[in-house]
Amino acid sequence: MRNGRPANIEMGADMLNRVAAELYWGRIFDPGLSARIADLATSFSDYERDRGANPVGEDFRISEHPGIFSLYRTQEDFIRETILETANTRPLTPQTPYIARYLPGPRGGLDMHADNSAWTLIWYLNGNFSGGELMFPTLGVSLKPRAGMAVMFPGGVLYPHASAPVAKGCKLAMVIMVDRK
Numbered sequence: 001m002r003n004g005r006p007a008n009i010e011m012g013a014d015m016l017n018r019v020a021a022e023l024y025w026g027r028i029f030d031p032g033l034s035a036r037i038a039d040l041a042t043s044f045s046d047y048e049r050d051r052g053a054n055p056v057g058e059d060f061r062i063s064e065h066p067g068i069f070s071l072y073r074t075q076e077d078f079i080r081e082t083i084l085e086t087a088n089t090r091p092l093t094p095q096t097p098y099i100a101r102y103l104p105g106p107r108g109g110l111d112m113h114a115d116n117s118a119w120t121l122i123w124y125l126n127g128n129f130s131g132g133e134l135m136f137p138t139l140g141v142s143l144k145p146r147a148g149m150a151v152m153f154p155g156g157v158l159y160p161h162a163s164a165p166v167a168k169g170c171k172l173a174m175v176i177m178v179d180r181k
């Protein structure tokens, strides 16, 4: 990347660490739980394609999948606390997450965009793919997803980001948009 940061930034477990500006990254979720959700998401067939204004090509709201939703619910309080501690403003409300899937091919990545959120928290469910880095070119940061890792950053034009195309395997990310109420 631009200022020579390593492509893989592996930070300490159990907390989000500041990487740059208000960009946070860390392994805060159990990799085993992440893998269970990834397995359920892999076998789920009802992904939507080309959902209008949503920049993600293939995704589904986890409310469509009772098994995934109940696993997410076991983490909901922790997610809420993490958001409040990290953002340090309240009240902030997480929306029902969606799971984005990226496969090799024409829609294997996600173009540069800014989120329409107060904050975005992304829970990476797996890491057994090549490509798929989350890139923040203006910050010179590129993050390689692994099971259980999470990134959190403000929505809006100061935090444009893109997902590099997946070359092999399948990338699964649970995206939690956080609104300011």
Ligand SMILES: O=C(O)CCC(=O)C(=O)O
Binding pocket: 055, 056, 100, 110, 115, 122, 133, 134, 161, 162, 163, 173, 175
């Ligand atoms: O999947 C990723 O790594 C990024 C997803 C994203 O930026 C979005 O859904 O807005």
Ligand SMILES: [Fe+2]
Binding pocket: 113, 114, 115, 120, 161
């Ligand atoms: Fe985004």
